Every structure is written in C-alpha cells, then in structure tokens.
Amino acid sequence: xxxxxxxxxxxxxxxxxxxxxxxxxxxxxxxxxxxxxxxxxxxxxxxxxxxxxxxxxxxxxxxxxxxxxxxxxxxxxxxxxxxxxxxxxxxxxxxxxxxxxxxxxxxxxxxxxxxxxxxxxxxxxxxxxxxxxxxxxxxxxxxxxxxxxxxxxxxxxxxxxxxxxxxxxxxxxxxxxxxxxxxxxxxxxxxxxxxxxxxxxxxxxxxxxxxxxxxxxxxxxxxxxxxxxxxxxxxxxxxxxxxxxxxxxxxxxxxxxxxxxxxxxxxxxxxxxxxxxxxxxxxxxxxxxxxxxxxxxxxxxxxxxxxxxxxxxxxxxxxxxxxxxxxxxxxxxxxxxxxxxxxxxxxxxxxxxxxxxxxxxxxxxxxxxxxxxxxxxxxxxxxxxxxxxxxxxxxxxxxxxxxxxxxxxxxx
Amino acid sequence: xxxxxxxxxxxxxxxxxxxxxxxxxxxxxxxxxxxxxxxxxxxxxxxxxxxxxxxxxxxxxxxxxxxxxxxxxxxxxxxxxxxxxxxxxxxxxxxxxxxxxxxxxxxxxxxxxxxxxxxxxxxxxxxxxxxxxxxxxxxxxxxxxxxxxxxxxxxxxxxxxxxxxxxxxxxxxxxxxxxxxxxxxxxxxxxxxxxxxxxxxxxxxxxxxxxxxxxxxxxxxxxxxxxxxxxxxxxxxxxxxxxxxxxxxxxxxxxxxxxxxxxxxx
Numbered sequence: 001x002x003x004x005x006x007x008x009x010x011x012x013x014x015x016x017x018x019x020x021x022x023x024x025x026x027x028x029x030x031x032x033x034x035x036x037x038x039x040x041x042x043x044x045x046x047x048x049x050x051x052x053x054x055x056x057x058x059x060x061x062x063x064x065x066x067x068x069x070x071x072x073x074x075x076x077x078x079x080x081x082x083x084x085x086x087x088x089x090x091x092x093x094x095x096x097x098x099x100x101x102x103x104x105x106x107x108x109x110x111x112x113x114x115x116x117x118x119x120x121x122x123x124x125x126x127x128x129x130x131x132x133x134x135x136x137x138x139x140x141x142x143x144x145x146x147x148x149x150x151x152x153x154x155x156x157x158x159x160x161x162x163x164x165x166x167x168x169x170x171x172x173x174x175x176x177x178x179x180x181x182x183x184x185x186x187x188x189x190x191x192x193x194x195x196x197x198x199x200x201x202x203x204x205x206x207x208x209x210x211x212x213x214x215x216x217x218x219x220x221x222x223x224x225x226x227x228x229x230x231x232x233x234x235x236x237x238x239x240x241x242x243x244x245x246x247x248x249x250x251x252x253x254x255x256x257x258x259x260x261x262x263x264x265x266x267x268x269x270x271x272x273x274x275x276x277x278x279x280x281x282x283x284x285x286x287x288x289x290x291x292x293x294x295x296x297x298x299x300x301x302x303x304x305x306x307x308x309x310x311x312x313x314x315x316x317x318x319x320x321x322x323x324x325x326x327x328x329x330x331x332x333x334x335x336x337x338x339x340x341x342x343x344x345x346x347x348x349x350x351x352x353x354x355x356x357x358x359x360x361x362x363x364x365x366x367x368x369x370x371x372x373x374x375x376x377x378x379x380x381x382x383x384x385x386x387x388x389x390x391x392x393x394x395x396x397x398x399x400x401x402x403x404x405x406x407x408x409x410x411x412x
Numbered sequence: 413x414x415x416x417x418x419x420x421x422x423x424x425x426x427x428x429x430x431x432x433x434x435x436x437x438x439x440x441x442x443x444x445x446x447x448x449x450x451x452x453x454x455x456x457x458x459x460x461x462x463x464x465x466x467x468x469x470x471x472x473x474x475x476x477x478x479x480x481x482x483x484x485x486x487x488x489x490x491x492x493x494x495x496x497x498x499x500x501x502x503x504x505x506x507x508x509x510x511x512x513x514x515x516x517x518x519x520x521x522x523x524x525x526x527x528x529x530x531x532x533x534x535x536x537x538x539x540x541x542x543x544x545x546x547x548x549x550x551x552x553x554x555x556x557x558x559x560x561x562x563x564x565x566x567x568x569x570x571x572x573x574x575x576x577x578x579x580x581x582x583x584x585x586x587x588x589x590x591x592x593x594x595x596x597x598x599x600x601x602x603x604x605x606x607x608x609x610x611x612x613x614x615x616x617x618x619x620x621x622x623x624x625x626x627x628x629x630x631x632x633x634x635x636x637x638x639x640x641x642x643x644x645x646x647x648x649x650x651x652x653x654x655x656x657x658x659x660x661x662x663x664x665x666x667x668x669x670x671x672x673x674x675x676x677x678x
Contacts, residue, residue: 022545032514032541034471035577036591039568178477184468191470196592198568295515296468298541308490309519310467 018332023212026335028328031211033298037191040198045213047118052220057113064109065224068142069099071106073225075232075389080359081376088379088386091241092362093229095253095393102365102394103225103253104135108204110221112139115202122201123147126190128155128183128249129319129367130162131394132206137171139204147171150189152181155319162398180313183323187297207250208327211298215255215327222256229389230260237387243268243378246391247371248288248341249321251330253393258339259329268340271330272374274316275343285314287326288334288341301328317346317406318366320394344370350406352376353396363396366403415507415535416560416583419459420618420639429677430458430640431631432620433647433670434511436479437462438488440655442496447663448651453506455667456674460506461538461642464493466513471540473595475645479652490520494532501533509536509562509583517550526553536560536583544577551580560584567591567607578615584639585615589623595645597624605637612637628676635677643673 018025031041051057065071074094082090095103108125115123123145127133133149140147149166153175156163166173179185187210194203208215208222226244233241244261246254248271261267276284284290287302294303296311304312304324316322333339344352349366352373357363364372368391375390382388396403404411413421423430433452437445449460465480465488472480501508510529517525517539529537536559542550544563554561560583565574568591578585587608589600604621612619621634622642631641647666654662 030546031543032546033543034540034566035543035564036471036566036568036588038543038573039566039570178474179467179481188468188470192473192593195471196590198591294519295513295541297470300518305515305519307519309513309516310484311515 018329019212019216023216025215025329025332028293028301028331029212029215030300031298032295032300033211034195036195037198037211040194041211041213043118044114047114048213048217051114051117057117061110061113065106069105069109070097071224072228072232073097075229075236078356078360081356082379084355084359085376085379086381087384088242088382088388089384090375090379091387091389092392093225093257093389095225095391096362096364096368096395100135100138101397102131102135103222103256104132104206105138106224106256107206107218107221107252108132108135108139111202111204111217112143112145115145115204116143118202120200120202121145122197123204124150124190124193124197124201125204125206126150126183126186127206128152128186128322129398130155130159130166131320131398133166133171133173134162134169136204136206137166137169140171141169148193149173150176150186150193152176152183152186154181155183155186158319158402159398183319184311207252208255208329209250209297209299209325215299215329218252219255219259219329222252223259225253225256225391226258226260229257233387233389240264240267241387241389243270243388244391245270245272245371245375245378245388247272247321247367247393248326248330249274249285249323249367250325251327253391255327255329257391258333262338269338270374270378271339271341272370273341273343274318274321274370275345276315277346282313283315284343285316285322285324286343287324288330289343293331296325299328301331302326302334317402318349318370320365320367321370342374344373348373353403362392364392365394365396366399368393414558414560414583416459416509419507420584423458423639424618429635429638430620431670431674431677432459432461432640432642433457434461434463434642434644435651436476436483436648437464437493437496438483438486439479439648439651440482441486442488442492444654444659446496446500447659448666449500449508450503451663451667452670453504455671457670458506458640460504460508462497462508462510464490464510464512464516466516468515469513471593473593473645475649476594479648490516494528497529497534498532507535508533509538509560510534511538511540514539514542522550523553526557526559530557530559534559536562538562538586540564544580547580555582562586564588565611567601574611575614578611578617581617584618584620585611586642587611587619587621587638589621589625592623594623596626600624600630600634605634608637628672631673631676
C-alpha cells in the first residue's frame with residue numbers, strides 16, 4: 001500500500017495544489033501566531049520538505065504504518081446495514097481497527113519521526129476526547145520521547161479511561177483549568193508551553209488546524225486513508241465509489257479521506273459536522289454550517305465567534321467534535337464547492353451508533369457515528385449498485401460510559 | 413508624525429527613557445480602567461498599553477489571561493471599551509495603544525477597527541498574533557490613519573528577519589525579552605541587553621522591552637539599553653484585587669508601584 005507523500009504531491013492537479021508558500025488554501029489558512037512561534041514553524045516546514053524528499057523517511061514511515069499501526073486498514077462492505085437502510089451499498093473504511101483504535105496514529109507516528117529528525121527531545125500535544133493524546137503517548141513511548149499532553153479539566157472528567165491509558169504509556173497529562181476547560185483551551189495551553197520550549201520541544205498538533213504548516217502536514221499524513229480507499233475500491237468494486245462521507249471536528253480524518261479524491265471530480269464528498277442538540281447558538285459545533293470566516297488558533301478559517309471575535313461556546317456529545325473551529329482546507333473546499341458540508345444532531349448520531357452495533361457488530365466512536373448517520377441518510381433510496389464509503393474514524397469503546405450516561409443507564 | 417513618534421523624539425532629545433504600563437480593559441469594569449489610566453499618567457507613565465480582552469490569548473501568561481477571562485465573564489464588549497477610550501484619552505497627557513488579537517480586529521472589520529480606535533484617540537496598535545508576513549494590509553490601513561503598528565521581535569527571531577520586522581514597524585519596536593509568554597520573572601536572560609544593543613544599531617526606531625519586566629532592578633538594568641520598558645502582569649496582578657478591595661486603595665497601590673519603577677529610570 002502506498003504511503004508515498006512526495007509523489008502524490010507531484011501528482012496534484014492545479015485545484016489540489018494547496019497550500020501556497022504562505023500556507024494559504026485560497027484565502028484560508030496562513031499563520032496568525034506570536035513572533036516567538038514563527039521560528040519553530042519555519043523549522044518544521046523546512047524539515048518536512050526535507051523529509052518528503054528523503055526515501056529513507058518514507059520507507060521508515062511505511063514500515064511503521066504496516067507493522068506498528070496495522071495498515072492497510074480494511075475496506076468493509078456493511079451488507080446488513082445497507083440492507084436495513086435500503087438503497088446504496090455502504091462500505092466502511094475501518095480506521096477503528098488501527099492500533100490505538102482511531103485514525104489519529106497515522107499523524108502522530110509521522111510527526112514523531114519529524115521530531116527525531118529535528119533533533120528535538122520532548123513532545124507536547126493537546127487532546128479533547130483523548131484519542132490524539134493516546135496516539136501521541138503511544139508514538140512517544142515507541143520512540144522513547146518524553147511526552148506532555150494538555151487536556152481540559154472537563155474532558156479529563158468525561159474521558160477517564162483515555163487519561164489512564166496515556167499515563168500507562170508514560171505520558172504526563174496536564175489538566176487545563178482555563179476558559180471552557182475543553183479542547184480549545186488545551187490547544188491554547190499547548191501553544192503557551194511551546195512558546196517557552198520551542199528550542200527542544202515539538203508540538204504534535206492533532207488535527208488539520210493551527211498555523212501553517214500543520215494543516216498541510218496532518219492532511220498529508222492522514223491522506224493514507226483516502227489513498228488506500230481508492231486502491232481498495234478499484235480492487236473490490238472495480239471503480240471509485242460514488243460518494244465518500246466523513247465526520248468533521250477539526251477535520252483530520254475527513255481531510256485524509258477527501259484529499260486524494262479531490263481531483264476525482266465525479267466522486268461526491270460530504271463532510272458531517274456536529275449538529276449537537278439544535279441549530280441554536282451554543283448548541284452545536286458546526287462552524288462550516290453556521291459560522292463565519294475568522295481567526296482562531298493561528299489560522300484563518302470558518303469559526304464560531306460572537307460579533308466581537310470572541311470564540312463561542314459549542315456543544316457536541318462527542319468530545320472529539322466539540323471544537324469551535326475547523327481546518328482551513330475544509331473552508332477552502334466548502335467555498336470552492338468541492339465538498340458539501342452538512343451536520344448531524346446528537347440524537348441522529350446516537351441512532352446510527354445503535355444501528356451499526358446491531359446490524360454489523362461494530363461499535364463506532366461517537367464522532368464517527370455522525371458520518372455513519374449521514375451515510376445512511378444519503379444511501380436511502382439510491383440505486384443498489386451505488387457505493388457510499390463512510391470513514392469509520394474510530395472505535396466506540398472509549399465512549400461506553402458517556403453512552404450509558406446519555407441512555408440513562410447506571411453501572412453497578 | 414504620530415503622537416508616539418513625537419513622544420520618543422522628545423524623550424531621545426532629553427536623553428530620557430519611557431515607562432509603559434499595560435492594563436486590561438474592563439477588569440473589573442471600564443470605569444476603573446479609565447481611572448487607572450488617568451492615575452498612571454498622572455504618576456508619570458509615558459504611554460499606556462490597553463489590552464483588549466480576548467477569549468483565546470495564546471501569547472499571554474496566566475495573570476493576563478485570567479484578567480481577560482474576568483472581563484469577558486462580565487460581558488465586556490468592544491464598543492464599551494472604545495467608548496471608554498474616547499472619553500479617557502483626551503484627559504491623558506500620554507499616548508495610548510491597544511494590544512489586540514487579530515481575531516478581534518478582523519471580525520470588527522480591519523478598516524473599521526482602525527477608524528474606531530483613531531476616533532477614540534488611540535495612537536497605535538500592537539497585534540501580537542499578526543506576524544510580519546500577514547501584516548501588510550493592516551500596515552497600509554494604519555499608515556493612512558497615522559496609527560502606529562508596533563511589531564514584535566523575539567530572542568528567537570533570526571537577525572535578517574529582525575531587520576525586516578524593524579523596516580515594517582512604526583512607532584517603536586517591541587522587543588520580547590524571553591522566548592515565552594507574558595508574566596513576571598525574577599531573572600531576565602543575561603544576553604538581553606546585548607541583543608537589544610545589536611537591534612538598536614539596525615534601526616532608528618525606538619525599542620521598548622517587554623515580557624517579564626516587573627522589578628525596579630530590571631528597570632535600572634535594562635533602561636540604558638532601550639528606549640522604554642513595558643510592564644504588564646505585575647500591574648494586572650495588583651488590579652485583580654480591585655473586585656474585593658476599596659478601589660481607592662488599589663488605585664494608590666498601582667500608582668505607587670508604577671511611580672517606583674519610573675523613579676528607577678536613568
């Protein structure tokens with residue numbers, strides 16, 4: 001399975017040749033950061049360019065993805081789910097079967113390798129649901145790098161098992177008590193750490209957000225999802241799918257799925273944001289659907305803000321989608337009309353979770369359940385030989401206690 | 413010539429240095445912010461930096477960040493701050509600049525923000541999350557309005573880049589003393605004075621040092637190397653007590669503190 005970053009970069013057509021040298025995806029992206037961080041970002045950009053041109057780097061990454069992560073991840077025809085929906089065939093890209101149970105590891109392994117190349121000896125990361133934190137702690141344990149994970153106090157409470165896992169893997173989890181005490185504050189705190197530690201520390205950002213070059217680097221490392229999907233589609237169904245669907249918080253699994261498909265204009269791409277409880281302000285986390293372009297966390301992109309530019313509170317039952325911003329490339333794809341963005345409410349995602357668990361014996365993460373729900377909706381009534389691929393970005397075990405709470409079930 | 417240019421021209425001709433306090437607008441309310449600004453200028457502050465509260469200030473340490481959170485919890489709005497500044501700046505015998513995130517400037521409208529602060533008597537802008545590559549548009553808009561756009565240089569800025577930043581900065585250059593966030597520090601890096609001395613040879617613009625400056629000893633040590641010093645967290649920390657203490661008492665304490673620093677200038 002190909003993980004060839006540089007050659008895929010060469011193959012980009014004009015529409016896909018983003019970002020430019022300023023880190024712009026059209027008008028989105030860029031670098032809105034304190035001067036102190038510019039040095040670290042320049043260093044990262046230069047090292048990444050060197051790594052892309054280095055066959056040894058690509059070989060090492062490919063080897064780790066195969067033998068440590070367990071790639072390629074399966075491409076699975078969810079026959080019983082498709083039958084129940086009644087319409088197009090639903091196929092699942094099984095990122096939930098990766099080591100650590102989600103797509104996040106594709107990026108953390110790549111960035112850990114970059115950390116070593118830059119000669120840096122310490123890693124920091126932010127995490128919301130804890131999936132990126134666990135994936136970073138895992139990569140750091142693998143390479144023997146000390147790792148500090150910033151996590152909002154509120155998320156620590158909601159995601160206790162992942163916090164424990166990170167500690168078992170040798171990472172230090174630092175509670176963030178400022179602001180809303182969730183993912184967005186964890187990003188702020190990691191940035192603050194990095195301001196004082198850029199000399200010896202790399203910040204492994206977990207999504208396609210933040211200042212250039214992070215949105216590009218994370219997208220490239222996650223693009224293995226879309227590349228494998230293309231190869232597997234051709235192998236299994238003899239053609240490309242009609243549609244690919246993925247959930248969008250910051251948007252890393254979606255960017256990884258969509259990017260290789262961008263040039264295949266006949267494949268419809270659908271991004272699903274967290275519709276939360278309703279479309280009232282503060283009740284959802286859907287900046288591409290309800291937000292406006294603005295600046296957050298070093299990047300210009302769609303964001304949920306008030307009229308003064310203060311970041312709004314958002315809500316999703318899924319901690320990984322509970323984020324007021326989104327990667328700049330998604331904003332670019334939205335405005336270019338290449339990807340259609342829509343949203344899915346908490347209750348719809350919950351029903352999709354139940355449906356997939358009962359028909360296929362697969363418990364999806366609550367994040368991925370949003371994509372499943374939209375995939376089911378879009379499959380309904382379509383021709384039986386149409387194929388919809390849904391990115392099953394993570395497994396649902398981590399959400400068991402949250403789901404019990406939502407369903408009103410008490411243990412013991 | 414902006415009022416900041418005039419200030420430094422005068423100070424340089426008299427071989428004097430500037431002290432610039434930073435305070436957060438709206439902590440605990442805009443009325444007190446106005447009172448503090450007037451008190452500090454009365455005590456001899458040469459310029460004031462007014463922080464516009466922002467929900468996600470990544471360059472700020474815990475003290476300033478907490479002051480932003482307190483102000484925002486009380487639903488402070490940009491329009492209230494602008495009104496307060498419009499009423500206060502005519503009473504100040506010193507220029508005021510706003511320290512503001514680009515997130516706020518962009519959402520308000522870049523031209524509108526500049527028009528509105530100009531109308532409120534503000535002399536310049538510090539936009540800590542707008543590095544030189546992203547700033548040409550704002551610089552043009554500021555220049556057309558005689559607003560200074562103060563750029564930052566840090567110990568990690570490569571020298572060529574530092575020169576480029578100085579070329580686009582107006583008013584003065586803000587030299588960040590340490591690679592890190594705002595906040596009081598007992599010790600400042602030993603190479604600081606040397607770095608600033610190098611920078612002073614590269615530009616005619618005044619250079620002011622900020623981040624970590626809080627003690628009279630810092631002022632005595634650093635002032636000769638620069639044109640001015642900026643003090644933030646040490647003041648904001650004192651103002652933080654204004655919610656539960658008599659305001660006159662806090663005002664006097666902050667005034668006394670700033671006066672001590674000013675007396676330590678050469």
